[in-house]
Amino acid sequence: MSSDHQSNILSVLVVEILTQAALRPEFAFLGKSPSEARERFIGIVPGENTAVAQIASDGMNLDQKSALEVLLQKELAQHGLSATVYYKRRHSFADRMTLPDNGPTQPPPNRPGAFGVKMQLKPIPGVKKVIAVSSGKGGVGKSTVSVNLAAGLAAQGQAVGLLDADLYGPSAPLMMGIHGPISISADQKMIPHEKHGVKVMSFGFMSDPYHPVIWRGPMIAKALEQLFYQTVWGELDYLIIDLPPGTGDVQLTLIENVPLHGGIVVSTPQAVALLDAHKGLSMFEKLKVPVLGLVENMSHFRCSSCGHLDDIFGQAQIEAFAEERKIPIIGRIPLHRRIREASDGGIPVINLDPEFALYYMPIIEAVLRG
Template sequence: MPSPNEILSELKKVKYPGFSRDIVSFGMIKDIEVAHSRVTVMLTVASAKPEVIQKIVADVKTAVSAMRDVPAVEVRIEQPPAAAPRAATGATQREIPAVKHIIAVASGKGGVGKSTVAVNLALALRGRGWRIGLMDADVYGPSVAMMMGVDKPPALTAERRIVPLQRFGIGYVSMALFINDETAVIWRGPMVTKLETEFLFNVEWGELDCLVLDLPPGTGDAQLTITQRVALAGGVVVTTPQDLALLDVKRGVEMFREVNVPVLGVVENMSYYLCRKCGHRHEIFSHGGGARYASELGVPFLGELPIVRELREGGDRSNPLVASNPHHPVSVAFEAIATRVMQQVECAP
């Protein structure tokens, strides 16, 4: 019979369904017992989806049965207690001292306005009295630095901890401020994600009510790693009303559910065109899909934002709309989104 360690190495070849990461690195193996001519593998499964669990169980059985001298394999599943959903991933999900809540802003693809939403939502939360930090986790498309108007590397403390840059009353950092284009190309995939999470915990955030993370676009391994390692209070999914983008909403929602992070809701950006001259609302795409998808997926709909030139200009000119013109209808919309986010974060278990 193989040893538990040999079995563990074999289980490293079993991928988590839908991801290129394996179930061992996901921290799913609770215990392996080799006794009475039988191998018992105990799994902790954070996902409540039965088809995912079935697939993992089948794959584990196949992998272990294929090993030499294994007469029987039993797979036992331990569901994390519903009252403490974080327990399942608690081994790897870390909190940041003095930071009350961490929320992540995600999107299925780039260009949907994820960073615009992250920055303006952070400002709207600040406007409602919360102490806010903002981290740009999108190393390859670090647009938050431009929006925030900060592009110099932050200072370090004597302990070599990073001091966030301050603007609009928000502490802001980005790993991109430390690296140039060449290093960004060399640092690929998992290495970047690993460094990024380390980086996040090395920032001297001070006391915060909420830290907003602008995740890299997409819902793959890199995003999942961050959501898995950081104890998130919730996730916000940004989409645009085109059908293709809407399909990504499901992926975004599933990514957060996979790691037991509550989905705070969906924001539909560039939902309609708000004419500056006549104030008229022009529906360019069939808008409303975000709300419909959110309800189908059983997650809250946080609000819709029109296409307005001021929102883009505010970003391009390092003067985000919510900061420069808090009375603009879109800033008011952000305020409403911020209020919903605050309510949900505070009500979360």
């Protein structure tokens, strides 16, 4: 069978699935009539026992996308196909603002955002200020900064929570020295662990540390929203969110849902890390998130034997970055064995060694001022 012929057969199949689904009340969001539902079909790319269905997602929310994806996967599986759904908006953001909503009533966007993000901000109950700690590149020490920032704020008498939002590679359980599953409240909400004066929630408490989380965007976004709103945070002055590296689904889900008081960008000083830091900073700026400052991690190597300082990653690049982007450097953290040992041992170095706590104090003060 030729690829074109196979594509035509699968197209007819998917269109029929959409037509029949539109007759069911739970899929009313597909359109007011079967013909509107059929118009959501964009195309299909067949493969060997696989198919990627392209569906127009205009007017659909995350739950509706997930429900339709499950239906298509179930129906196509009966034909021996492993299906994937690729959602694509057919209309521009401005056009979508005037389209009729065929699904459940949604609150209007609080404000428009860049990248087609629909800002429907919903505060986390009991949380006064949310601080997002971001990096464009992995391995620059963002989680170490997040953990010590949270512990440092708690040491200053603030009520603090830490949400480890890196669902693919959670590190807060190790760095905070917390192990074991979470508890569930009587109203079926998750109760965070508490240690070092910080309430901690991480997907790492609910997953096997030796097995990867192989989830696509909609599932990740849904899990993240549950961590935001289905956790018993209580009354918090600050919730520190340790974001995964990059500018993907997790970051956009956070920014389009949670009112952020400020963002912090973490980078090492070498050019390759700063290249990605530009992207993280631009994401905050375009989506109108106030940026509190830049943290330079691994600023220099400090020898544990003689105390000699060596700028092994250089300094000129970070200074040029800060000047170009008009962002203050609010912290310079050295590359030192003591910090690594504390993190691996599950104790924030800010609570373990007063000498190294001094490196994190400017970051804490910047957050308190902001």
